Amino acid sequence: MGIYVLGVAGASGAPYTVRVLRGLIEAGHGVHAVISDAGRRVMDLELDVKLYGEPIHDREELLHAAGVSGPGELTVYAIDDYAAAIASGSFHTDGMAVVPCSVGTLGRIAAGLGSNLLERAADVTLKERRRLLLVPREMPLSLIHLRNMVSLTEAGAEILPPAPGFYQRPETVQDIVDSVAARVLDRLGVEASFLKRWAGPEED
Numbered sequence: 001m002g003i004y005v006l007g008v009a010g011a012s013g014a015p016y017t018v019r020v021l022r023g024l025i026e027a028g029h030g031v032h033a034v035i036s037d038a039g040r041r042v043m044d045l046e047l048d049v050k051l052y053g054e055p056i057h058d059r060e061e062l063l064h065a066a067g068v069s070g071p072g073e074l075t076v077y078a079i080d081d082y083a084a085a086i087a088s089g090s091f092h093t094d095g096m097a098v099v100p101c102s103v104g105t106l107g108r109i110a111a112g113l114g115s116n117l118l119e120r121a122a123d124v125t126l127k128e129r130r131r132l133l134l135v136p137r138e139m140p141l142s143l144i145h146l147r148n149m150v151s152l153t154e155a156g157a158e159i160l161p162p163a164p165g166f167y168q169r170p171e172t173v174q175d176i177v178d179s180v181a182a183r184v185l186d187r188l189g190v191e192a193s194f195l196k197r198w199a200g201p202e203e204d
């Protein structure tokens with residue numbers, strides 16, 4: 001099974017985080033997660049998920065929020081744990097997704113700053129030429145945000161704005177969340193049973 005890094009920054013979109021996490025764990029993958037301080041704040045505000053930056057506690061809380069316990073494994077790191085496995089390119093992973101990605105984290109990854117473990121892991125993913133997906137959420141976007149996205153795309157990252165389509169007629173908020181999360185998993189190369197692939201309009 002694969003090993004994936006899941007970064008969580010402080011943009012709106014905590015429901016996407018837990019849906020992607022659930023998809024990875026249900027598919028039996030190893031997940032190495034790192035959450036920024038602002039990411040923890042947004043998790044609380046959007047989902048009442050209380051993360052304290054303490055890996056053992058946060059691991060349990062995240063699995064509970066995602067409603068999953070296996071068969072995959074979740075490891076959570078503190079945001080300043082530069083000795084973590086995912087801080088080194090010699091630790092093999094199958095890719096990383098930052099879900100959601102704040103425009104601040106996006107800019108710092110684009111600049112190669114590595115000023116916390118999330119940014120360092122993203123930098124490692126790029127330098128090792130592994131798949132890096134960023135799900136940035138901001139509205140509207142400034143020229144700085146757009147230029148950073150161009151830089152990251154040139155460096156090999158993929159930008160996946162959480163922009164759901166409505167042609168599959170979502171009926172609930174969860175349907176919309178699922179459609180975004182399924183696309184993220186699909187681009188990571190992870191089988192998502194809940195991805196609805198468009199096969200043209202249904203005949204009446």
Ligand SMILES: Cc1cc2nc3c(=O)[nH]c(=O)nc-3n(C[C@H](O)[C@H](O)[C@H](O)COP(=O)(O)O)c2cc1C
Binds near residue numbers: 012039
């Ligand atoms: C409830 C809430 C929602 C936020 N939504 C966004 C957002 O959608 N996009 C964004 O870039 N920043 C958003 N922010 C601001 C970021 O959290 C802030 O810029 C923070 O410094 C980002 O830190 P990080 O990149 O280390 O996670 C939000 C903050 C809060 C508290």
